[in-house]
Amino acid sequence: MIMGLVFGKFMPVHNGHLALIEFARKQCDRLIVSMTISPDDVISPALRIQWLTELLAPYSTIEVVAETNEFHDPTLPLWEATKLWAAFIKRRFPNVSVFFSSEAYAIPLAHHSGLRHVAFDPPREKVPVSATLIREQPARYWDFIPDVVSPYFVKKICLYGPESVGKTTLARQLATDYKTIFVPEVARDMITSNEFTLDDFVRIGQAQTEAVQQAERQANRILFCDTDVITTQIYADIYLREVPPFLYELERQVHYNAYILLDIDVPWVADDLRDHGHKRPEMLARFRAELDRRNLPYYLVSGSYSERMSTISRITDRLLETA
Structure with missing residues (x-):
């Protein structure tokens, strides 16, 4: 033998x-x-x-x-x-x-x-x-790179910031441009009002994390994510004055290669779930403070939709060139 x-x-x-x-x-x-x-x-x-x-x-x-x-x-x-x-x-x-x-x-x-x-x-x-x-x-x-290995090398960009700054629209268009997929804000499919319990935020955080981990297996080089678990923590604190500890564990499970903090210099678009339009500067400051507190590097992106797309595309290209 x-x-x-x-x-x-x-x-x-x-x-x-x-x-x-x-x-x-x-x-x-x-x-x-x-x-x-x-x-x-x-x-x-x-x-x-x-x-x-x-x-x-x-x-x-x-x-x-x-x-x-x-x-x-x-x-x-x-x-x-x-x-x-x-x-x-x-x-x-x-x-x-x-x-x-x-x-x-x-x-x-x-x-x-x-x-x-x-x-x-x-x-x-x-x-x-x-x-x-x-x-x-x-x-x-x-x-x-074999399919089983590729999730390890997928670069992840988090589109981050308060309500009505274009995260979903940008994520969808960027995924199309880069021939990949994006992770939507799963909470949109899980809630019908702004009445929450701590368990609701745990479920949202868990679902968002699992959605990212699942999408990594299908992404082509890069993955655009509309929101993250830090965002879930922020809203848990705003609505309930308490953050479930499990959300911090979930945060550690996903590493983003770049955070895009989207500015509030675009028109507010109301819907049934958005209720902080009167606090946009305060909310932007809160989102920014959470990144600063963690020493996470980020890009503050402003301007019109087309200007935001151009800026984020340049950031994405640099990330892929050096990765």
């Missing part, structure tokens, strides 16, 4: 890794995919092993394992370092007879380990990407 080995950090696992694993799987009776863990890993091991396990679950001949990188000494030249790697592989995976890789270290590792090495596309012409490139510019290399 041929037992093969593919190993790496998979930070993140991408289509190049999957092509390598598929190439190896077809040449082995059993294949071990070993994920290396180091103290300075920038993506958590638990998340990476979850990605690998989910992606490789359909293949009964593949075993996914995680191993601490205690066998590597970064102060050594490659020739000496691969002696340590070889000793670890022979000790940890004694039944492996062949390993597969696209890396330059394969030649000295094969020499020290005595294992057969099969190279897969060393120049990376078939899948021209690396995990480093994806971490540095995920938007540019989006098509190489």
Whole structure:
């Protein structure tokens, strides 16, 4: 029986890794995919092993394992370092007879380990990407990121501010322009009046958080969100003079890459739920204070609808270019 080995950090696992694993799987009776863990890993091991396990679950001949990188000494030249790697592989995976890789270290590792090495596309012409490139510019290399991994790299912009400043209209149009989706204010579908209980705000906060987490799985590079859980906290305090502690837990579950604080220099549009039109400056100050209190960076965006669209589009482009 041929037992093969593919190993790496998979930070993140991408289509190049999957092509390598598929190439190896077809040449082995059993294949071990070993994920290396180091103290300075920038993506958590638990998340990476979850990605690998989910992606490789359909293949009964593949075993996914995680191993601490205690066998590597970064102060050594490659020739000496691969002696340590070889000793670890022979000790940890004694039944492996062949390993597969696209890396330059394969030649000295094969020499020290005595294992057969099969190279897969060393120049990376078939899948021209690396995990480093994806971490540095995920938007540019989006098509190489598996669907199960892409939510990690979705950039999220929160359109934030008091009532009647254009959040919903802007979110919808931005999602269209950037060929992605947006998260609406779910409270609009959950309430029929401004009579609330604490449980109502908990339900709203939970639903808003779940809507963002669900939308991350479908978004194309960027996700526009009409409101957030900080907003839910503000209105809980305004209507009930109390904020359910659970809303602060929910706030920590979603990280926004940019906050857009929308100014009140647009006409007030009344509806059945909006009731703070007479307090617009006070409400804007409250929304701004919550960002300042958390030291969250934000952009204050003013002007007409078209001017707001232009400003937010420039912010979005910069975010995608540097992401």
